[in-house]
Amino acid sequence: MTETRTRRRGTELEQAILDAAWAELSEVGYTALTIEAVAKRAGTSKPVIYRRWPSRAALVIAAWAGRQPISTAIPDLGSLRADLLWLFTRVAMRTDTMMSQTIAGVMSEAFKHPEVQSLLRERLDSAPLTKSLWRIIDNATARGELEQIHLPPRVQRLPLDLIRAESILCGSPLPEETIIALVDDVFIPLLKGLALD
Amino acid sequence: MTETRTRRRGTELEQAILDAAWAELSEVGYTALTIEAVAKRAGTSKPVIYRRWPSRAALVIAAWAGRQPISTAIPDLGSLRADLLWLFTRVAMRTDTMMSQTIAGVMSEAFKHPEVQSLLRERLDSAPLTKSLWRIIDNATARGELEQIHLPPRVQRLPLDLIRAESILCGSPLPEETIIALVDDVFIPLLKGLALD
DNA sequence: CGCTTAAGAAACGCAACGTATCTAAGGAGC
DNA sequence: GCTCCTTAGATACGTTGCGTTTCTTAAGCG
Numbered sequence: 001m002t003e004t005r006t007r008r009r010g011t012e013l014e015q016a017i018l019d020a021a022w023a024e025l026s027e028v029g030y031t032a033l034t035i036e037a038v039a040k041r042a043g044t045s046k047p048v049i050y051r052r053w054p055s056r057a058a059l060v061i062a063a064w065a066g067r068q069p070i071s072t073a074i075p076d077l078g079s080l081r082a083d084l085l086w087l088f089t090r091v092a093m094r095t096d097t098m099m100s101q102t103i104a105g106v107m108s109e110a111f112k113h114p115e116v117q118s119l120l121r122e123r124l125d126s127a128p129l130t131k132s133l134w135r136i137i138d139n140a141t142a143r144g145e146l147e148q149i150h151l152p153p154r155v156q157r158l159p160l161d162l163i164r165a166e167s168i169l170c171g172s173p174l175p176e177e178t179i180i181a182l183v184d185d186v187f188i189p190l191l192k193g194l195a196l197d
Numbered sequence: 198m199t200e201t202r203t204r205r206r207g208t209e210l211e212q213a214i215l216d217a218a219w220a221e222l223s224e225v226g227y228t229a230l231t232i233e234a235v236a237k238r239a240g241t242s243k244p245v246i247y248r249r250w251p252s253r254a255a256l257v258i259a260a261w262a263g264r265q266p267i268s269t270a271i272p273d274l275g276s277l278r279a280d281l282l283w284l285f286t287r288v289a290m291r292t293d294t295m296m297s298q299t300i301a302g303v304m305s306e307a308f309k310h311p312e313v314q315s316l317l318r319e320r321l322d323s324a325p326l327t328k329s330l331w332r333i334i335d336n337a338t339a340r341g342e343l344e345q346i347h348l349p350p351r352v353q354r355l356p357l358d359l360i361r362a363e364s365i366l367c368g369s370p371l372p373e374e375t376i377i378a379l380v381d382d383v384f385i386p387l388l389k390g391l392a393l394d
Numbered sequence: 395c396g397c398t399t400a401a402g403a404a405a406c407g408c409a410a411c412g413t414a415t416c417t418a419a420g421g422a423g424c
Numbered sequence: 425g426c427t428c429c430t431t432a433g434a435t436a437c438g439t440t441g442c443g444t445t446t447c448t449t450a451a452g453c454g
Binding site: 203204205206231232233243244247 | 440441442443444445449450451452
Binding site: 029030031032097101104105107108109110111112117120121124152153154155158161162164165166168169170171181182185186188189190191192193194196 | 226227228229294298301302304305306307308309314317318321349350351352355358359361362363365366367368378379382383385386387388389390391393
């Protein structure tokens with residue numbers, strides 16, 4: 001047992017901590033994640049972490065960043081409904097239990113550490129999804145299923161907002177009926193309504 | 198200082214604890230609420246509380262129950278849009294910072310104490326709101342603003358879901374523009390879309 | 395009046411918090 | 425290569441709140 005472990009610095013150390021935080025998050029979830037456990041797993045100590053991030057929430061958000069590769073690839077399944085179901089399902093799968101727990105936990109902590117609120121909002125940004133949504137709607141328009149419509153920002157965010165709310169409140173994974181209801185009872189009627197103007 | 202304080206039991210004691218919990222919640226918020234503080238405020242002790250509720254979340258939900266008197270009174274402001282804005286605004290006002298914090302906190306804790314999840318869902322039930330919504334839509338239909346439509350459950354819940362998600366994520370009170378966007382960009386188009394069938 | 399139940403007080407061990415202190419390692423400059 | 429300065433990493437600290445245990449004695453019921 002040689003204690004000759006080289007002492008890390010800067011980016012290397014930071015990345016090791018973020019990796020450890022992510023691993024802890026995946027294994028025990030946000031609620032049970034402790035700074036001490038992250039430090040131990042990263043082979044470092046609490047002060048090193050506290051020097052970099054002011055709170056558990058901030059650390060977790062930092063670890064979260066860049067962990068969810070976003071594919072913008074969108075299929076054309078032949079109908080607006082099928083494409084939307086595909087999109088909603090994909091979003092729902094990404095918002096798994098661990099993520100729901102993290103979001104709820106960070107939201108809750110944001111009242112104590114206001115600085116994380118904007119970080120969280122950034123992390124929940126709907127922009128990547130928006131592109132997919134446009135694509136799906138363009139395809140539907142090309143097919144003649146929809147009139148040309150303009151999507152207000154609020155509507156662009158809606159799929160993410162709906163699924164997130166449902167996942168956090170009711171637990172993941174969402175049953176298929178829920179996703180179907182969101183598409184058939186809410187989103188498609190909304191699109192048809194927007195197409196009227 | 199006679200120590201002759203009568204020792205309470207049953208319902209009287211229980212109510213005193215719930216009152217204390219509600220007072221603590223209002224004063225320090227969910228995040229900072231501790232069982233010990235509630236016990237102290239209620240003039241009792243921790244075990245007495247733990248004998249009744251298994252967790253902070255369960256206690257808070259119990260204290261919350263019945264605290265929000267629901268008025269079903271609905272104005273007729275002469276237009277669907279005005280009525281909806283009134284409704285959304287009222288809902289948003291009820292979902293103040295303290296409530297958002299509580300909801301987020303309980304959601305977060307629900308991953309540790311699954312039994313509170315159903316309690317929370319119950320507490321967030323949209324039924325009271327639904328009645329108001331029907332009334333508003335009936336009025337709009339009578340005015341000729343809308344076709345007769347059937348509202349799927351998912352749509353009935355939507356106003357509450359949208360406002361809650363926004364309040365928790367972005368903080369209360371919601372700016373007026375947000376409420377206007379929810380009504381003009383989402384809910385009214387959705388109703389028009391539903392009216393097509 | 396005597397018995398049962400449970401309120402309330404006190405203390406427990408535990409876990410994690412966030413901080414302070416110290417040492418020695420690693421780069422930077424001369 | 426030697427010195428200096430930063431800071432990693434170890435350790436220990438006091439604090440807080442948890443959830444539980446133990447004990448007493450008041451309250452209510454017969």
